Amino acid sequence: MRVSPPALTLLCLCGLVLFRWLLPGLAFEFPGQTLISIILVVIGVAIAMIAIRRFYEVDTTVMPDEMDRSSALVTSGIFGISRNPMYLGMAAVITGVGIGLGTWVTLAVLGLFVFWITEKQIKPEERALVKIFGSEFEDYKRKVRRWI
Numbered sequence: 001m002r003v004s005p006p007a008l009t010l011l012c013l014c015g016l017v018l019f020r021w022l023l024p025g026l027a028f029e030f031p032g033q034t035l036i037s038i039i040l041v042v043i044g045v046a047i048a049m050i051a052i053r054r055f056y057e058v059d060t061t062v063m064p065d066e067m068d069r070s071s072a073l074v075t076s077g078i079f080g081i082s083r084n085p086m087y088l089g090m091a092a093v094i095t096g097v098g099i100g101l102g103t104w105v106t107l108a109v110l111g112l113f114v115f116w117i118t119e120k121q122i123k124p125e126e127r128a129l130v131k132i133f134g135s136e137f138e139d140y141k142r143k144v145r146r147w148i
Helices: 005-022 033-057 064-069 085-101 105-133 135-143
Strands: none
Touching: 005 085, 005 105, 033 085, 064 105, 085 105, 105 135
């Protein structure tokens, strides 16, 4: 089953809201919770937007379903920290919203998101990038971690 990463992120966010409503007993609160939540969401969006901008700067595809149209391997900037900053940004948004809602279910939802994105998006993308960029991608893969 193919679900776009933004759609999966939205599903996870909706799931967090639903679980918070259905399982209020699994809620938590702590001082600074809202601030931490906002910071994580802002950082997540910023990471994703910086990565998307970098793709546009080198004129390569941002769409994961169009990997065969990749014209450049982006390895600098934020891509020197994470091979998948867009997905990392989405995970940060999910974490921030979950903390803001104060639901322990965030841990499970985030775990499922990371697993799904890794297995259904990242690994197929990596196979495609090896075919397109060969040893250049293999070298990059050895130097920079998949997530962080």
